[in-house]
Amino acid sequence: MNIARLPLGALAANCYILEGEDDLAVVIDPASSAEVEAFVDSINLQVGGIIITHGHFDHFAGVAALKKRYPRAPIYAPEFDEEMLSSEAKSWAKFMQGVEFKPIRPDRTFNDGDRFSLCGIEFSVMNAPGHTAGSCLLFCEGSEGFFSGDVLFKHGIGRTDGYSGSTSQMIKTLGRIAELKGEYRVFTGHGEMTTLGEEKIYNPFVKNQPKN
Numbered sequence: 001m002n003i004a005r006l007p008l009g010a011l012a013a014n015c016y017i018l019e020g021e022d023d024l025a026v027v028i029d030p031a032s033s034a035e036v037e038a039f040v041d042s043i044n045l046q047v048g049g050i051i052i053t054h055g056h057f058d059h060f061a062g063v064a065a066l067k068k069r070y071p072r073a074p075i076y077a078p079e080f081d082e083e084m085l086s087s088e089a090k091s092w093a094k095f096m097q098g099v100e101f102k103p104i105r106p107d108r109t110f111n112d113g114d115r116f117s118l119c120g121i122e123f124s125v126m127n128a129p130g131h132t133a134g135s136c137l138l139f140c141e142g143s144e145g146f147f148s149g150d151v152l153f154k155h156g157i158g159r160t161d162g163y164s165g166s167t168s169q170m171i172k173t174l175g176r177i178a179e180l181k182g183e184y185r186v187f188t189g190h191g192e193m194t195t196l197g198e199e200k201i202y203n204p205f206v207k208n209q210p211k212n
Helices: 034-042 063-069 079-084 166-178 195-200
Strands: 003-008 011-019 023-028 046-051 075-078 108-110 115-120 121-127 134-138 145-150 185-188
Touching: 003 034, 011 034, 011 185, 034 046, 034 063, 046 063, 046 115, 075 079, 121 195, 145 195, 166 195, 185 195
Parallel strands: 023 046, 046 075, 075 108, 145 185
Antiparallel strands: 003 011, 011 023, 115 121, 121 134, 134 145
């Protein structure tokens, strides 16, 4: 599977573009639209679906513009973060200075254990609250990995002091991550990509989780 990574916006949030069937692409966490549109145009694709991993504005600031250009592309977002997508305060829009806040409404929400298909690509969801209530790991068939949003970074984790964030929930999430089996690639929300194996060895927040 072809997966492109575009660090976008003031906080360099990683936007991922996945090439699907019928010349369609799935876009995950677009912080802006212009770069996404230019990229998909350059490889002769159309945006066929948009996924948001969690409700912070640096991960969905470009969604409204993309939806305007590609009105048939459904927006998927976590159920427990839906209210954040229409709130400038709850979505931490202040960190994207100079970018107009535009609320969005998902066409479909997802929750723990859900499976869905976009542009011929199969996704499955593991809830991973802590950074936000709706944060998740989004497993993608054919990628040998998952999209972690701001839950898990290379040798780090996301902060828990925003709206609906919870340190206690993050600890439980990290315990679930530590128990995952398999050598997954981790497509992080910021910074370099990594692997689950590396994080179990070098990420202090993961490797120090008690084993059941």
